[in-house]
Amino acid sequence: MGKAGAPEKTRTRRHANRLPAEKRISDIMLAARQVFTERGYDDALISEIAERAGVVEGSIYRFFTNKRDLLVKVVESWYEEMLEEDSAQFSAVRGTWNQIRFVVLQHLYSIRREPGLSRLVFQKLRSEPTYRATRVFQLNQAYTHRIVDIVRAAVAAGELRPDVSAGLVRDLIFGGVEHRTWAFLRNEGDFDPVALADDLTNMVYRAMAIPAEDRPDRLEKAAERLEKAAERLERLVDDPAR
Amino acid sequence: MGKAGAPEKTRTRRHANRLPAEKRISDIMLAARQVFTERGYDDALISEIAERAGVVEGSIYRFFTNKRDLLVKVVESWYEEMLEEDSAQFSAVRGTWNQIRFVVLQHLYSIRREPGLSRLVFQKLRSEPTYRATRVFQLNQAYTHRIVDIVRAAVAAGELRPDVSAGLVRDLIFGGVEHRTWAFLRNEGDFDPVALADDLTNMVYRAMAIPAEDRPDRLEKAAERLEKAAERLERLVDDPAR
Amino acid sequence: MGKAGAPEKTRTRRHANRLPAEKRISDIMLAARQVFTERGYDDALISEIAERAGVVEGSIYRFFTNKRDLLVKVVESWYEEMLEEDSAQFSAVRGTWNQIRFVVLQHLYSIRREPGLSRLVFQKLRSEPTYRATRVFQLNQAYTHRIVDIVRAAVAAGELRPDVSAGLVRDLIFGGVEHRTWAFLRNEGDFDPVALADDLTNMVYRAMAIPAEDRPDRLEKAAERLEKAAERLERLVDDPAR
Amino acid sequence: MGKAGAPEKTRTRRHANRLPAEKRISDIMLAARQVFTERGYDDALISEIAERAGVVEGSIYRFFTNKRDLLVKVVESWYEEMLEEDSAQFSAVRGTWNQIRFVVLQHLYSIRREPGLSRLVFQKLRSEPTYRATRVFQLNQAYTHRIVDIVRAAVAAGELRPDVSAGLVRDLIFGGVEHRTWAFLRNEGDFDPVALADDLTNMVYRAMAIPAEDRPDRLEKAAERLEKAAERLERLVDDPAR
DNA sequence: GATGAATGAGGATTCATTCAT
DNA sequence: AATGAATGAATCCTCATTCAT
Known part of the structure; x- marks a missing residue:
């Protein structure tokens, strides 16, 4: 009903160039990304996206x-973009603290690079009741799960x-x-991604670290080693022939 | 159907029922709170709020x-409600850990009691560019600032x-x-507010606690041992032949 | 979503005169009746109806x-219009044949007066699966039921x-x-309502009439009455004093 | 969801599978008949018809x-299908009543077999202003004209x-x-085609049957009686004294 | 002060049809 | 001949807000 309207009318059409689907899709997505970023979801117009995508x-x-x-x-x-980029570099990072800091920092960078998209995720997608069924949810899981793995x-x-x-972390x-x-x-x-990443990582790392009482303290270890070295030296001096 | 040709409403809206403005306002706000909670912002209708408020x-x-x-x-x-309620009890809580836990727990309770409003704050109000100029922002500041004060x-x-x-915390x-x-x-x-409050407080508290390494006693002891070892080495150096 | 769009925009509005709801409704229905009649359902535009209704x-x-x-x-x-008009006149019509003819003729007149609406009923409303639940269905029942009653x-x-x-009739x-x-x-x-009503009524009446074999034929009745009258006259003549 | 970023279809549409045009046409018509029947005209999609037709x-x-x-x-x-089927059997039916009943019954059967198509004819095709120029119109004429011929x-x-x-019939x-x-x-x-065909045929046949009153014998007898009564009256008039 | 009828902008979506490949 | 990507017109409906009464 109302669908067809007057379907038999003659229409003038200028047929545009026939591009591979992939190109079309990426054009549209690029345009959409821009428009969504600039305007937010509600104020983004399909017509503007279409226009920018040609x-x-x-x-x-x-x-x-x-x-x-x-x-x-x-x-x-x-998200795919981010996961890909990050994982390439991530494998080179050694040490728990460094890895956490790496993930945090990359996350901060991505927010800084794409505040519009970030806002849309935080505000629109995540609050929808269907979010959990989304692939975005899964990607976000993968994205945040790196922390879980590290921990x-x-x-x-x-x-x-x-x-x-790990989940709470x-x-x-x-x-x-x-x-x-x-x-x-x-x-x-603005904000300083590096400083924030450092602070945040320190904070969280400290919260997870094994308390000093339960592990050999570094100073203590150093003292011990020094003591032993001194002892051996003493022995040598006492009995140089040996 | 439904609307019918003639307005079958016969609304019993009290004509010129002149209530004190305050009562009016509170009626409206109560109705609005319900409707916003039930439907979210976009799906909340002014007409429904009006109807419920009479x-x-x-x-x-x-x-x-x-x-x-x-x-x-x-x-x-x-927010005012929450701040008032909390502050009454808060003053009775002693100890940093307990105070933090108290604030966290109350926050969790309020989320659990008012998920609809919480979502609206998280999703709608906070992301608006005018948020900072809002009194809600100030109230939220007050609300969260208790943590800052405690810390x-x-x-x-x-x-x-x-x-x-303190801000990062x-x-x-x-x-x-x-x-x-x-x-x-x-x-x-659902979630378990008490358990979550405990876990979260522990985590954060640990992150802020003075580390064992920095505690004077242990530091001093280690320093003592190092000094002694150094002394012995010095002696060796001074008197290699012994 | 998408509903509000940018609701806070300032709008210029010229407030039109405030008419009683009934007048508004009848204005709209009149305009709608015209537009639906002229264009049919699909091609009728709400905007045009609105415009014509002012x-x-x-x-x-x-x-x-x-x-x-x-x-x-x-x-x-x-339908209500038709039922009302007809029923006023209908009560004055005597005799089965005349009554049937009356209903048929009025129906033909209404089709002739409102071909557009007739077509919409025949074509659009009656074929919808919800038709039976409609008030139009009931009105149509009332409309056609007069035949059933007469029969x-x-x-x-x-x-x-x-x-x-009667239903088949x-x-x-x-x-x-x-x-x-x-x-x-x-x-x-065009068509000739009167001729068609007569033909159709004759046809149908004949189909329902009691077959001649089973009832006193009019010619036969007339002959009988004539015979009796002749008899009485004869008796009078035979015995004038009586 | 559903459509996905990339066309996951991998359609196995036989490329340049050059079938005889007739086969193509009949495939399409078969598919179209199904889809039109299932969905009605407006909701039938060319794309679905194409897909089903391969x-x-x-x-x-x-x-x-x-x-x-x-x-x-x-x-x-x-229609061609129906006309062909029917005409084969029709020629074997003898007697006016039987022939009418046969046509009615076949019509009822076809409606019962193809309610979707029937509805489309009744509702869509017949109401279009171009209907009369259609071959469907002619076929329908042929289809209904059998009644005219019989009558x-x-x-x-x-x-x-x-x-x-005959046309009114x-x-x-x-x-x-x-x-x-x-x-x-x-x-x-549902409905009972046989019972309905019988009732309807009876009804219509009665409407067309030669009425008893018009049968020569009874007319003549009545005329005879009238003549005799008149004679007696004439005698009385001629010889009032008797 | 209260009423509530009237405003009116605004945009996503569909799908038959075309025609370059 | 077959393909199927691209076209693009076309319209219903919502609802916050206003302001004449």
Whole structure:
């Protein structure tokens, strides 16, 4: 009903160039990313996305179910992008502290690079009741799970307290980052990713570290080694022939 | 159907029922709180709020600039409510850990009691560019600043590390809570406020606690041992032949 | 979502005169009746209806749920109009044949007067799966049921065959009329309501009439009365004194 | 969801699978018949028809001008099918009543077999202004004209009243059947074709049968009696004294 | 002060049809 | 001949807000 309207009318059409689907899709997604970033979800117009992508509105619906789907796809690809980039570098980072700091820092960088998309994730996608069923949810899981992995490994290695909840650590980190960056996301000024990453990592690492009482203190160890060295020297001196 | 040709409403809206403005306002805010909670911002209808408040749409605009203002006012009063309630009990809580835990727990309780409003704050109000100019912002500051106060006091008292950033702690806590409760806010199941408050407080407290290494006694002991070892070495050097 | 769009924008508005709801409704229904009649359902534009009614599009939705509801309401009022008009005159018509003819003729007149609405009923409303739940259905029932009543009464009075199915008669009549008038409804030329009503009524009446074998034929009755009259006259002549 | 970023379809549409045009056409028409039947005209998608026919949308337009043309062709072939089937059996039916009943019954059967197509004819095709120019119109004429032929032959044979309008009979029958079956077409329950065919045929046949009053014998007898009565009266007048 | 009828901008979405490849 | 990507027109409906009464 109302659908067909007057379907038999003659229409003038200028057929545009026939591009490979991939190119079309990436054009649309690029344009959408821009528009969503600039305007937010509600104020983003499909017509503007279409225009910037050099496509007609209807063409968008060949590839994307609806506006929300387009947003979701854009965010998905952003996550994939981030995961890919990060994982390449991440493998080179050694040490629990360094790894945590790396993840935090990359996260801060990505927020700083894409405040618009970040806001959309924080504000729109994550609060929807269907979020958990989304691929974005899974990607975000993968994204944040790196922290969990790092923590668990360090716990297993005896570096961190055995009673540390990796999940809670993850939420502290990502929640903390988010809270720390809301002002920036509201355009209220910049932040220093490196300093923040250091502070945050220190904080969290300290919370997980094995308490001094339960492990050989470094100073103590050093003293011990020094003592032993001194002893041996003394023995040598006492009995140089030996 | 439904609307019918003629208005079958026969509304019993008290004509010119002149109530004191305060009563009017509180009726409207109560209704608005319900409707916003049940439906979220976009799906909340002014008409429904008016109906529930026993008021006409237009009357709402006598007291509130617009829909958003109404939301803001509702949230403000919620915050005031929370601050009032909490502060009464808070003064009785002794000890840094206990105080932090108290604030965290109350926060968790309030989220659990008002998931709808919480979501609106997290999702809608906080992301708006005008947020910082809002009284909600100030109230939230007051609300979260208690953590800052607690931490600073404890730092000053020498209980916590002097290099702790109280602001970062605040963001870790509130951000962490938020991340931890999103699933709940999405209606994906409940959480245990007490357990979470304990875990989170422990975590954060540990991060701020003065590390064993920095405690005077142990430092001094280690220094003593080092000095003695050094002495012995010096003796050896002075008198190699012995 | 997408609903509010940018709701806080300032809008210029010229407030139109405040008419009683009834007047508004009737204005809208009148305009709708015209537009639906002229264009059919799909090609009827709400905007055009609004314009002709001197109303803004949104106002239509104060009184009518949606476009279809508007059509339904228009048709309903048309039916009520017809039922009212007819029933006033109908009560004056005596005799089964005359009554049937009257109903048929009025029906033909109404088709001729409102071909557009007739087509909409025949084509759009009646074929919808929800039709039976509609008030239009009920009105149509009332409209066509007059035939059923007439037939049943005549059957009860012994004027028509006892085995006549009044429902089938109704369907023959209204179905027959409809088939007979489709060409007209398609704008393929006029028809003669009076002649058609007569022919159709004759046809149907004949189909229901008690067969001659089973009832005193009029000629026979006349002959009988004539015989009796002749007899009495003869007796008078034979015995004038009596 | 669903459409996904990349076309996951991997359609196995036989590329350049060059089938004889006839096969193509019949595949398309078969698919179209199904889809039109299942969904109705407006909700039938060319894309679905194409898919079911194992063809690409564009190919449909090689053989059919547009969607409506496709519907028309489908209905045409259905009519041809029906006419062919019926005429084979029809020739074996003897007697006016039996022939009418046969046509009615076959019509009822076809409605019962193809409610979807029937509805499309009743609702969509027949109401279009171009209907009369259609081949469907002609086929329908042929289809319904059998009634006209039967009636005219019976009239000519003196079996039926000479003043019967064969066209009106046709409209009563097909209109009556249609009205009687709308509930079924709306999916509101079944009907009994045989019983309905019998009732309807009886009804119509009675309407056309030569009335008893017009039979020579009874007329003559009555005339005789009248003449005799008149004679007696005349005698009285002639010889009042007697 | 209260009423509530009227405003009116605003945009996603569909799908038959075309035509370059 | 077949393909199927691209076209693009076309419209219903919502609801916060206003302001004449």
